[in-house]
Amino acid sequence: MRIGQGFDAHRFASHDAGKPLWLACxxxxGDGIEGDSDGDVAAHALIDALxxxxxxxxxxxxxxxGSDSxxxxxxxxxMLRATVAYLRAHGMRPVSASVVVVANRPKIGKRRDEAQQALSHAIGCEVSLTATTxxxxxxxxxxxxxxxxxxxxVEPIG
Known part of the structure; x- marks a missing residue:
């Protein structure tokens, strides 16, 4: 088995931008996050870790x-599903993962279970989610x- 770490950070978009806030799938x-994709820092950090x-x-x-990537x-x-497919194509699969969100908002607690389920479903193994300020x-x-x-x-397949 092998372990990896990932990190991501984005600034919040202006209220006038009208971008939706995506986090943990x-x-x-609230106001969304600047970025070429949906700016989901939890998913992006998890992709880097995988x-x-x-x-x-x-x-x-x-x-x-970039905007044409x-x-x-x-x-x-x-993006998480594509990453797992890429791992599988290279003979690896996720076993377990953990994500820590660092932010004042949104408050994760009320939707923690839902977010953990969404992340876990996306990569096919258990993902725990915590938050801090x-x-x-x-x-x-x-x-x-x-x-x-x-x-x-992650571990090799087979």
């Missing part, structure tokens, strides 16, 4: 970067953005 109330564990690079290598306009759920420090503490850190365990 769910839509939440790819890192499998020794297959990172999200930018798999989906590209393979990941542009995609939702985290779709930075007590007012840094860009997440000031409310400018949101970040996530993930760990994933």
């Amino acid at each position: 769910l839509r939440w109330d 790819l890192s564990a499998a020794g297959l690079g990172d999200i930018g290598m798999l989906f590209g970067v 393979a990941g542009a306009g995609k939702h985290g759920d779709e 930075t007590d007012g420090m840094g860009f997440t503490g000031s409310g400018e953005g949101i970040a996530a850190i993930a760990s994933a365990l």
Whole structure:
């Protein structure tokens, strides 16, 4: 078995942008996140953790970067499923994962089970989700953005 870590961070979009907020493969109330895709930092950090564990690079290598990339306009759920297919094509599968969201909002607690189920369903193994704040420090503490850190365990198929 192999373990990998991932990280992602995005700033919140302006209220005028009208972007929906996607996090942990769910839509939440509030302003969305800037990015070429839906900006789901939990899904993106998990993608990097899975790819890192499998020794297959990172999200930018798999989906590209920019408004014309393979990941542009995609939702985290779709990107996670594509990542798992990529792992399987390279003889690896997810075993377990954990994601920590670092933000003042949205509050994860009320939808934690739903979010864990969405992430778990997307990658085909159990994913735990926790959340924390930075007590007012840094860009997440000031409310400018949101970040996530993930760990994933993968193993060879067969």
